[in-house]
Amino acid sequence: MRVLHISPLYAQPVDGLPTQAATTGFYWVSCARSELETQLPAIQTMLTRLGGSALVDLHVSDLLNPAIPSNYDYTSVYDVLVFRRLANAHLPPLNGSHASPAPAVAAPPALVAGTGSAASSVPPPSHSLAHSGQREAPVLQRVETQPVGFALYDQILLSVHPDGCFVLENFWQRLISGPAKTDGRQVSSKMPVEPADLMLRMVNGMVDGYLDLRRTLTRQIDHWQMALLKPNKRFSNWASVLDVRLALHQLDEICEDQRAAVQDWTEALEGWPPEHTPARQHERELLRVRSRDVLEHIERVTHHIHRMEQSAETAVQMHFSAQSNRANDIMRTLTTVTAIFLPLNLIAGIFGMNFEFIPFVHKKDGFIWALAAMVIITVVLVAYFWRRRYLESEEKE
Structure with a gap:
């Protein structure tokens, strides 16, 4: 478990759970799913003391569920957002194995129901989106997703990550290192101004992982097109082609759940009480802009997935033609x-x-x-x- 005190100018690690509210800035408490389960009483006590309310049991179940789809829920005191990210930070290239995939976290084979869960089912994170032993589908065998949960309070952000989460390490090191430029410019924009700002930055980083994945998937689809459009060569690896289409369909479902969760968050943000000071109004507008940016990135990923599905379908039709x-x-x-x-x-x-x-x-x-x-x-x-x-x-x- 890690605790970070984030102020407008710097971020400082804190030993142990905070016992009183921060005078400036807010606290970011990040923990693994197993740590939340073992240290739940202490975390609930901290949230009650600093945030005004503990997590309800259904939200705790959602944060501990490794197979829950992306969803959003809220109470009068806090908001809960669960967002599925790629389990592999960097997928190796098609013709090499220079980068090793991130370790996968085991999960139960069935989807555990939780509050705010979407209707569509999500594959367990320990299983690949495409299971193919053929040589032509090395990329889709390694596409896996895992949930990251956020509990958002006024001055506390509790994030629950899977073990070995690269998103946590990336943002932790980025905040600890602090802004690189201090030549008289405003550095407050480099640091998150409130817990919601940090949460949206992390969600945006997870969505960018899907945007990076599209390049690898595009190369895989191009490989299938070249193999399917060789009229003088007999093509018999139809099982892998079906795995590609199923993987794209499942990615589409994951993105739809993400879009619904972020859309619900955006609508809830519009219902927050209005701010009266110019600084707070600017921060609220910044949250709206970041929320729309995340939603736009998800729609871009969905658009790329639909285009790749059409490309795969077109290649199959051209092959038969x-x-x-x-x-x-x-x-x-x-x-x-x-x-x-x-x-x-x-x-x-x-x-x-x-x-x-x-x-x-x-x-x-x-x-x-x-x-x-x-x-x-x-x-x-x-x-x-x-x-x-x-x-x-x-x-x-």
Whole structure:
């Protein structure tokens, strides 16, 4: 468990849970899900003393649930936001393994119901969004999500993270290092002005992880398109293609839950009591801007997912269209060859009849005349079919 006192100018670590409210700034209490479960009484006591109310049991269940979807709920004293992030901070490239994926946290296989949970189910964080042992789908095997919970008070932000959360480490180091520029400019904008500001910054960072993931997924979809659009190569790895589509559908559901949660938060923010001082009004407008920015980023991720789904569907349709055209070309060629040999077979069949008196059979040059007739018929039919483009070779542009 970590406690950080954040003021407008600096952030300072605090040993142990705070016992009294901060005179300036606010406290950020971050803990792992296991730490919240073991130290829940002490945390509830701190929240009651500094925030005015402890967490209700349903919200505690939501924060401890590793398989809950993104959702938002509130009381008259505090707000609760659960947001699913990528379990892997940096996905390795398609053709290498230079970066190792972040450790996954085990979760129960079923979705535990909690207050404010969305209707759509979310896969447990210990399972990948796509399970494929094929070589062509190395990226989607490592796409996993885990929930991060926030309990927002007036002067306290309680964040519950999975073990080894890179979001926690990133923001903790960033706040500890402090603003880099102190040349007379205002540095207060570099530090979060209130708990809601810090929460939105962390949520925005988690959404940016999905935006970074789209580049890797786009390369994966491009790989499938190149494999599907090779007409001379037989494609049989349809199970992995189905895994790709299922993974994109599940990512779409996750983004829809995120969008609904942030939308609920934005609507609740509009219902907050109005501020009367210019400084507080500016901070409130900053929260609205950050909330709209997070919502816009989620919509961008959803747009990219829909576009990748359309690209995958288009590649499959083009694959079947190319295979159908190839089959049509083969059948047309075979039909043309059959049409050429039909009159030749007719001539050979006539002269092969077991009759004693057949014209040209007993003549010396009968075979030559029959063979010449076959050659002439063949040349005429080939020229005819060539002019009709039945035997035209496929041009490569």
